[in-house]
Amino acid sequence: MKTIDDLQVGGKRVFVRADLNVPLDGETITDDGRIRAAVPTIAGLVKSGAKVIVASHLGRPKGAPDPRFSLAPVARRLGELLGKEVVFATDTVGDGARQAVAGLGDGDVALLENLRFNAGETSKDDAERGAFADQLAALADVYVGDGFGAVHRKHASVYDLPARLPHAAGHLIASELNVLKQLTDDVKRPYAVVLGGAKVSDKLGVIDHLLERADRILIGGGMAYTFLKAQGHEIGNSLLQEDQIPAVQEYLARAKERGVEFVLPVDVLVAAEFPDLKTKAPAHPQAVSAAEMPAGQMGLDIGPATCELYASKLADAATVFWNGPMGVFEHPDFAAGTKAVAQALVESPAFTVVGGGDSAAAVRILGFDENAFGHISTGGGASLEYLEGKTLPGLAALED
Ligand SMILES: Nc1ncnc2c1ncn2[C@@H]1O[C@H](COP(=O)(O)OP(=O)(O)OP(=O)(O)O)[C@@H](O)[C@H]1O
Ligand SMILES: O=C(O)[C@H](O)COP(=O)(O)O
Numbered sequence: 001m002k003t004i005d006d007l008q009v010g011g012k013r014v015f016v017r018a019d020l021n022v023p024l025d026g027e028t029i030t031d032d033g034r035i036r037a038a039v040p041t042i043a044g045l046v047k048s049g050a051k052v053i054v055a056s057h058l059g060r061p062k063g064a065p066d067p068r069f070s071l072a073p074v075a076r077r078l079g080e081l082l083g084k085e086v087v088f089a090t091d092t093v094g095d096g097a098r099q100a101v102a103g104l105g106d107g108d109v110a111l112l113e114n115l116r117f118n119a120g121e122t123s124k125d126d127a128e129r130g131a132f133a134d135q136l137a138a139l140a141d142v143y144v145g146d147g148f149g150a151v152h153r154k155h156a157s158v159y160d161l162p163a164r165l166p167h168a169a170g171h172l173i174a175s176e177l178n179v180l181k182q183l184t185d186d187v188k189r190p191y192a193v194v195l196g197g198a199k200v201s202d203k204l205g206v207i208d209h210l211l212e213r214a215d216r217i218l219i220g221g222g223m224a225y226t227f228l229k230a231q232g233h234e235i236g237n238s239l240l241q242e243d244q245i246p247a248v249q250e251y252l253a254r255a256k257e258r259g260v261e262f263v264l265p266v267d268v269l270v271a272a273e274f275p276d277l278k279t280k281a282p283a284h285p286q287a288v289s290a291a292e293m294p295a296g297q298m299g300l301d302i303g304p305a306t307c308e309l310y311a312s313k314l315a316d317a318a319t320v321f322w323n324g325p326m327g328v329f330e331h332p333d334f335a336a337g338t339k340a341v342a343q344a345l346v347e348s349p350a351f352t353v354v355g356g357g358d359s360a361a362a363v364r365i366l367g368f369d370e371n372a373f374g375h376i377s378t379g380g381g382a383s384l385e386y387l388e389g390k391t392l393p394g395l396a397a398l399e400d
Contacts, residue, residue, distance in 0.1 A: 001398050002168040004041060004144055009050040011106055015140035016042060016170065017157045017394075019147035019378060020056035020074045020111075023361055027073045031361035032081075033370075034149065035074060037378045039081050041146045041170035042109060046082070051104035053140055054078070055092070055112040055157055056147060063119030065091075075111040086111050092118055093135040101139050121156045133160035146170025149357060149379040151394030152386075158394040169398050172378065177395075179353060179375040180386050188318035188351060189215055194310070194341055196221025197324025197358065200241045202381060207251050209388045216261040216317065218310050220302045220326035220337055224265050224290075227252070228299075233291050236270065238299035263313055265290045267303030274298065275331040283333045300334045301327025307340035314344040323355045323384060329362045338362050346372040356380030 007014075018038040023030045038054070045052045061069040075088035087103065087110040090096035100110040115121045120132025133156040143165040145151070150158055151173070169177075183191075193214045195203060200223045210217055219227055222239035229235045230248040255262040268290050275283040287303040288294065302310070314320055322345060326337030342363050345352040354360055355377035363370065370376050377383045385392055 001395070002400065003174050004044065004168050004170050007142060007144075007166070007168050009045055009048045009142060012050055012141040013101060013104070013139065014045050014050040014052055014142045014144055015136065015161070015165065016045065016052060016054045016144045017147045017161070018042075018054055018056045019149035020054075020071065020078070021058050021149060021357065022074065023357070024073065029073055029077055031364055032077055033360050033364060033376070034357070034378050035077050036081060037172050038078070038146060041144060041172060042078075043082060044171065045144070046084070046107045046109060049106040051101070051106060052109040053101055053104075053112065054086075054109060055115055055136070057116045057121070057150065058114050059116075061114060061116050063116065063122065065113075065117045069114050069116070071111060071114050078109075078111060082109065084109065089113055093132070093139070097139060115155075115157050122153070123156070129156040129160050132156040133164055136161050137164040140165060143167040144170045145394055145398045146172045147394070148173050148176040148377070149382050151379070151392045152382045152390070154393040159397050162397040167398055173395070173398075176377055176379065176383070180377070180383060182351070183319065183321055183353065183387060184389070187213070190317045191319045192216040192218065192314055192317040192350075194218045194220065194314070194320065194322040195223055195324055196326045197356065197380075198222040198239065199381070200226060200239060201244065203324065203384060204241065204244050204247060206384045206388050211251065211254050211258060211260055214260060216263065216313060217255070218263045218313055220265060220306070220310070220341070221324045223324065224268070224302070225299050227264050228290055228293075231264075234293050234295060235299060236293050236295055236297040238293070263309065265302045265306040266309060267305045268293065268299040269301040269303055269327065269334060270294065270297035270299050271333075272297060275300065275328060275333060277328075277330045280331055283331060285333045302337035304336070307337055310341055311344040314341070314348055314350070317348060317350045320345055320348065320350045320352045321355065321387070322353070323359055323380060325359060325362045329366065335366060339366050342366060342368050353377060355383035
């Protein structure tokens with residue numbers, strides 16, 4: 001795979017596919033980690049005198065313009081971080097984009113509007129995606145793939161566009177792969193993996209692979225309840241992936257056979273309903289045994305005994321990979337589990353990797369110093385699929 005250093009970019013129009021999909025509260029960016037991670041590549045291109053065209057998706061709009069998902073606030077923040085004007089194009093491949101690109105001098109930067117305002121970006125139809133990629137290709141001379149968080153998506157700007165232009169990987173992709181390779185090639189043991197979060201169906205599959213790799217797997221977040229149910233426990237109204245129960249039972253049996261330690265919550269925090277994340281009104285949580293969750297209640301965080309248990313299981317690990325918050329950390333009543341795991345990682349001498357948009361944001365929003373972790377990956381789904389050994393479309397497309 002060529003890197004950006006192999007390209008001659010001076011005076012050329014360089015299309016940078018970044019992942020600037022940041023959490024927004026209205027027009028306020030609540031965590032700018034992904035924008036900061038994109039800066040080294042963009043700043044390097046500016047320094048080399050390229051005409052830089054940055055593009056990204058934000059959220060999941062339905063293939064048409066939707067102001068809630070505009071990248072305008074991101075353009076402002078990117079400009080602040082670069083210390084220079086970022087011209088914002090009001091569309092992605094229309095007059096706005098063409099004019100913005102035509103007006104670029106050497107070392108200037110434009111950000112296109114959300115790629116997903118165009119149905120072609122995410123289409124399953126090769127021809128429709130290809131037609132959109134042709135329109136994007138007309139804007140640029142060279143392609144730099146740097147949106148690590150989106151490389152697992154077979155989308156026009158990630159997969160089809162690099163085939164149409166000279167291409168290379170940017171600094172973020174290169175540094176993410178450098179770190180994640182250490183978890184696939186020569187991982188230092190004991191290797192512990194902590195999994196949580198809400199995208200349960202996306203993430204259960206990775207356990208299949210981890211059973212061959214990890215020494216210890218700790219489960220929290222919304223994922224834990226499918227495991228507790230599979231063990232025959234009552235889980236009230238907690239998040240459940242019912243169709244995955246047989247798979248989960250098979251994972252538990254295989255873990256036993258292979259001597260992989262599988263650690264599940266021993267207690268959880270429950271409440272009668274999902275908390276209000278806007279008002280943050282007190283949710284009156286109750287700590288209960290994981291084996292005795294009351295019917296009608298919902299598990300929303302790991303409990304205090306589990307926090308201690310998980311901290312002890314992480315204390316002597318040599319490598320830790322963590323994806324997915326332990327609870328609904330956005331509400332103060334259910335942030336303790338995520339804080340406890342983050343604290344355990346900070347105190348551990350292990351090489352620690354935190355992967356995932358929400359997990360990385362949680363660590364920063366809860367006030368942890370990101371430098372206290374070995375690596376904070378900008379990719380959640382992307383890093384998990386990479387660890388699974390899957391071929392990622394956005395990486396395959398950058399190979400020669
Ligand atoms: N018990 C629970 N019930 C419901 N939601 C939960 C629970 N525990 C955690 N969550 C939610 O999980 C969400 C994060 O999960 P997600 O799987 O998206 O994490 P991520 O991998 O870091 O992000 P991404 O995959 O988007 O990069 C948070 O918004 C949190 O509120
Ligand atoms: O947040 C992410 O994981 C990436 O930006 C990809 O977004 P997606 O899951 O909407 O494709």
